Amino acid sequence: MQASDFDPMDAVAIFDLVNRQDWEVCELAQLGMSSKAYRCGGIYVPSEQHIRSLCDFVLAKLGEQD
Numbered sequence: 001m002q003a004s005d006f007d008p009m010d011a012v013a014i015f016d017l018v019n020r021q022d023w024e025v026c027e028l029a030q031l032g033m034s035s036k037a038y039r040c041g042g043i044y045v046p047s048e049q050h051i052r053s054l055c056d057f058v059l060a061k062l063g064e065q066d
Helices: 009-032 046-062
Strands: none
Touching: none
């Protein structure tokens, strides 16, 4: 970075590309949230059962669990 011919544009370009990809994935995930699979809080893999348990606890406290 101290070199007089240093050009950070390759780093800027990859940063921009990755951010745009992340934004697209987030937008697609938000669209997917309208699926009936998320009606009761979503779908969790076995390693995320603690998250499912917390969601169930919160829904029960709110009186919104089926």
